[in-house]
Amino acid sequence: MAISTARLPGTLTGQPRRSGLARWLGPDYRLGLLFVLPIVVLVLALVAYPFGYAVYLSMTRKYVGLPPVFVGLENYVKLTGDGFFRRAVQNSFVFTFGSVAVKLVIGMGMALLLNSHLRFRSFWTGVLLIPWVAPTVVSALNFLWIFDYSLGVLNYLLVRVLHVLPQGVGWLSEPGTAMASVIGVNIWRGFPFFGISFLAGLKSIPAELYEAAAVDGAGALQRFRHVTLPGLKNILIIVVLLSTIWTFNDFQIVYILTKGGPGGTTQVLPVFTYEMAFGAQRLGEAIAVALYMLPAMAAVIIVLARYMRRGRRA
């Protein structure tokens, strides 16, 4: 093989003598750089460059088909005072924290139950994971149909079968219920990820800890507080932060269910960005919308990356 380096690791043979350059590049540099090269190209071309270009475009006035005109931070300043933008920011936070909080609770319940003595455990696990693997668009369309005002099955059940409502509700078309409905769909899709990750974490907590706690007279709640929660801490933080990023940037569910309506009550930032770019054709401002939250998001990403690396090394 032409690309072989055919060197034994230093731990086995003692560090072989090498020229300064080879030592600087590392013992496996030939195969290493060759294997990593495609990723380097990909990250530069598809992530780093577009990202840099996005930062530049956000500081321009840019319309489709016309060259960009540099305007500095004007787009950001304008957005700060823009009522539609501020509402989208607020909605994004409600959407994100509402979803993540409920997913956390349901996911924890799912994990604790799946970790208890249970018949057909792999069946339950398998079925409960389905919303996570099914295409999101399909799920969103299913709920669009379930929530339909006149022919949807939810209103049918509540009005004609269970008789709990005198008449149907426009789940997605009334300002009072639209946000709760899109949050509900996001929870439906996302809770299995919490559940299955917590389950993996629960399995790694040594049984002796629970036995010791029980010997010391700790009740179920105390065991949960003092053994389970500390044992899950890392996974808990990782899953919550991951889900926060994903939920904050969720485009499909809101786009398909409400497109931000009715009257902007479910308008979240990704949909706002899309509509400004491809509806209003104002690209510079659209990218400024997408990047406005970047400092906060970058902080989350850096903390999360640190925890994910630590989780790997543990």
Place this chain on the structure above:
Amino acid sequence: MRAPAARGRLGSAATYAFLLGLLLIVVFPFYWMTVTSLKSEDQMRSLVSMFWPSPMVLDNYRQLLGRTDFVAWFGNSAVVAVSSTLLATAIGTIGAYALARLRFLGRAFMSSAVLITYLVPPAILFIPLYAQIRMLGLADSRAGLIVTYPSFTVPFVTWLLMGYFESIPEELEESAMIDGATRFGAFWRIILPLAAPGVMAAALYAFTQAWNEFLYALVFITDVKLRTLPVGLSTFITGDVYGWGYLMAGAVLTTLPVIAAYIYLQKYMVEGLTAGSVKG
């Protein structure tokens, strides 16, 4: 443990009740989609035979396959998802091996870059990527999607497999190399076969991510015939009753490949899911 048997039985009854409730909520939308796809327009409009179609009809499927572009979209999705998955799995597998095992300049930096890239949301990149794709003449083509999907599948595959490679004992390669294998030979003949289940899980996830992708496909493709399934399906939203029948038929056929793969390979996917974010 110390609780009396009656309480234990009550507790397990509550457990099964909770799980059953969750199960109903999870399964119902798929049941409802299937039932809807088998109803006639009359049944839907007059709210009869709500929960079981009678008679069961295949009109919606006939309409979907015969009079819409569904078949073309299915083909587009298949071509895009399979090609971008092969590309991403190949790039991600060798990259993950290098980052997990080989010692060379820039390895730590690239490991961080991969992780950060995995976490960067597509909502930030879709506009500049669209500009890039247009510049390269790849707008409105399947190739444009095939080359851009690895921007999210490769970091995921790489991160997942780095963990997998790290869990394989290093001594296996070392002894292979003492026996005269090259570094590449040790990777190719010893490590890669051992990592096959991980590679499989990673590829499956890359496939479902590509199959489900919506935003790039919505933005990069304007030609109706070149749409992928998720975007194509969403254009069926018309609000009238007739639309719902073939829309749900399309939803059934879009879900089938993913669920079939999932049922068949559930073990790998459950493991892969947790390995992607946390140590399993």
